[in-house]
Amino acid sequence: MTYNPLSELSNEELRKIRDRIRQTKINVLLVGGTGVGKSSTINALFQSHEKKSDAVVGEGTTPETMEIGDYALENLVIWDTPGLGDSPEKDKAHQEKIVDLLHRKDENNQPLIDLVFLILDAGSRDFSSAYILIRDVILPNLDESDQNRILIGLNQADQAMKGHYWNKEENKPESKLVERLDELSQTVKNRIKNDTGLDIDPIYYSAGCMIGGEVLSRPYNLQKLLSFILDRLPKKKRVTIAFNINKNEANFQSNDDKDDYHEKAEQSIWNSIKEIAKDITEKLAKELGDIITDPNNIKLAITTLLSLIKKAK
Numbered sequence: 467m468t469y470n471p472l473s474e475l476s477n478e479e480l481r482k483i484r485d486r487i488r489q490t491k492i493n494v495l496l497v498g499g500t501g502v503g504k505s506s507t508i509n510a511l512f513q514s515h516e517k518k519s520d521a522v523v524g525e526g527t528t529p530e531t532m533e534i535g536d537y538a539l540e541n542l543v544i545w546d547t548p549g550l551g552d553s554p555e556k557d558k559a560h561q562e563k564i565v566d567l568l569h570r571k572d573e574n575n576q577p578l579i580d581l582v583f584l585i586l587d588a589g590s591r592d593f594s595s596a597y598i599l600i601r602d603v604i605l606p607n608l609d610e611s612d613q614n615r616i617l618i619g620l621n622q623a624d625q626a627m628k629g630h631y632w633n634k635e636e637n638k639p640e641s642k643l644v645e646r647l648d649e650l651s652q653t654v655k656n657r658i659k660n661d662t663g664l665d666i667d668p669i670y671y672s673a674g675c676m677i678g679g680e681v682l683s684r685p686y687n688l689q690k691l692l693s694f695i696l697d698r699l700p701k702k703k704r705v706t707i708a709f710n711i712n713k714n715e716a717n718f719q720s721n722d723d724k725d726d727y728h729e730k731a732e733q734s735i736w737n738s739i740k741e742i743a744k745d746i747t748e749k750l751a752k753e754l755g756d757i758i759t760d761p762n763n764i765k766l767a768i769t770t771l772l773s774l775i776k777k778a779k
């Protein structure tokens with residue numbers, strides 16, 4: 467028998483938690499120039515998102531995909547806006563779409579968009595259209611209380627110096643590239659602070675690159691990115707992300723060592739589950755709190771809970 471940290475919870479309690487999670491939707495608005503790696507980022511982070519219709523229809527999908535389809539694909543909505551910067555006319559139309567989305571409300575009359583994820587290409591020198599987008603399009607259309615909903619990613623960290631100083635074997639930047647990436651993050655941060663007064667720390671990462679099944683570069687700092695995404699979502703919604711994470715754990719292995727991003731994300735998801743439980747009963751929240759006295763058990767508790775919830779249809 468494997469150890470089940472949640473064996474003391476009743477089916478009734480699990481069902482209630484499941485129903486809350488099922489009712490939750492996360493909407494992410496993805497913005498950025500053409501080819502910065504918006505699609506690659508989403509595919510690396512999340513479970514076969516682009517196969518949404520396949521998974522829902524169920525034709526030719528594995529049972530696993532179907533299972534996720536029941537929860538994840540219905541619960542995580544990515545608004546992948548077409549790349550900006552192609553032409554002024556097209557940009558104007560895209561901007562209108564962004565403004566419209568930012569003003570939409572969900573069924574609880576809360577802003578529909580939980581997170582605005584702006585992706586930049588770390589290899590680029592010119593971020594002027596991104597600065598304009600934040601200053602003139604995104605910020606004026608967000609309530610002041612929602613300004614922490616913006617996340618900036620600097621993708622293609624491996625290519626920030628045209629591929630130089632990227633240690634392929636260890637899959638991480640050499641010190642010269644780290645310096646460049648830190649400098650770049652600081653420049654973007656300062657500029658946005660100057661323009662808008664907003665404090666945002668951009669995260670540099672690589673979504674990785676696969677062409678024709680061949681891995682040309684592996685993902686980097688994705689677990690860090692994930693933990694920052696979780697941080698910016700409303701607390702009770704964070705657990706929903708857990709259903710959507712890409713099962714390919716290798717994608718999340720290489721990260722900078724400034725923090726333990728796996729632990730951070732697990733903690734965040736567990737707290738989210740406890741917040742949901744608190745809404746059900748204080749007693750349930752306390753039970754969950756009592757279950758985990760050893761932080762090393764959090765991961766197991768989350769996995770167990772998620773699989774129990776999936777089974778308890």
Ligand SMILES: Nc1nc2c(ncn2[C@@H]2O[C@H](COP(=O)(O)OP(=O)(O)OP(=O)(O)O)[C@@H](O)[C@H]2O)c(=O)[nH]1
Pocket residue numbers: 498499500501502503504505506507548549550621622623624625671672673674675676683
């Ligand atoms: N080396 C490297 N290549 C990357 C990375 N991320 C994306 N790419 C490559 O960059 C190209 C563009 O990536 P996409 O994900 O299609 O970019 P996009 O932003 O969705 O592009 P549009 O939808 O056309 O605006 C692809 O060839 C990717 O494989 C990365 O982190 N490193």
Ligand SMILES: [Mg+2]
Pocket residue numbers: 504505506
């Ligand atoms: Mg794309």
